[in-house]
Amino acid sequence: MSASLPTLGELLRNLRNREGWTLKQMSDKSGIPVSTLSKVEHDRLTLTYDKLVQVSQRLGLRMSELFAEKGEEAPSTVTARRSIGKFDEAVRVETPNYDYYYLCTELRRKRMIPVITKIRAKSSQEFGDLVRHVGEEFVFVLDGTIVVNTEFYDPVVLTKGQSIYIDSTMGHAYLAAEGCDEAEVLGVMSSAEDELLHSLMSIHEEQRNAA
DSSP: OOOOOOOHHHHHHHHHHHHTOOHHHHHHHHOOOHHHHHHHHTTSOOOOHHHHHHHHHHHTOOHHHHHSOOSSOOOSSOOOOOOOOOGGGSEEEEOSSEEEEEOOTTSOSOSEEEEEEEEOOOSHHHHOSOBOOSSEEEEEEEESEEEEEESSSOOEEEETTOEEEEETTSOEEEEEOTTOSOEEEEEEEEOSSTTHHHHHHHHHHHHHHHO
């Protein structure tokens, strides 16, 4: 069986060893406390999106390096890797209209990206332009009611327990329905291309800047 792909903790530990830094030196350079770095290196803790941005900027890494392994294609043999998606350990991205919780982030070069999203935007004006990215996606409503706007179809209302599967290259938007202050959905984005996560992170930055 081929070796498993490196986790975020392994990536940071290998970088530190390559540069000859102690945990304290890496903490000073990254702005992340020593105790936190130690837990991340031992895969007992993940980092929030804001902290990942901070690490990438201070250590000169690309965000894609912290999420997805570049290089050779993923092996076709069984790798037997797995990840338990704990909500309180998710990588969080918070914007005025949405909160995103990325699950299983210690696994790199994933073909599926699971994320729980809390939706507060209620209008197209709040949401902005329809978003598009590579791949396909499945969204299941965990709580509340949402309106799904898509480029080529009339809006559809989904309630708790209902779901939708769409081509993500088609413009789309998820809104909280009238009378629903906040809806919660589980989404799974899938693509064979490495650029999927980069596309999603770019969308988050646009949403933050537009707020």
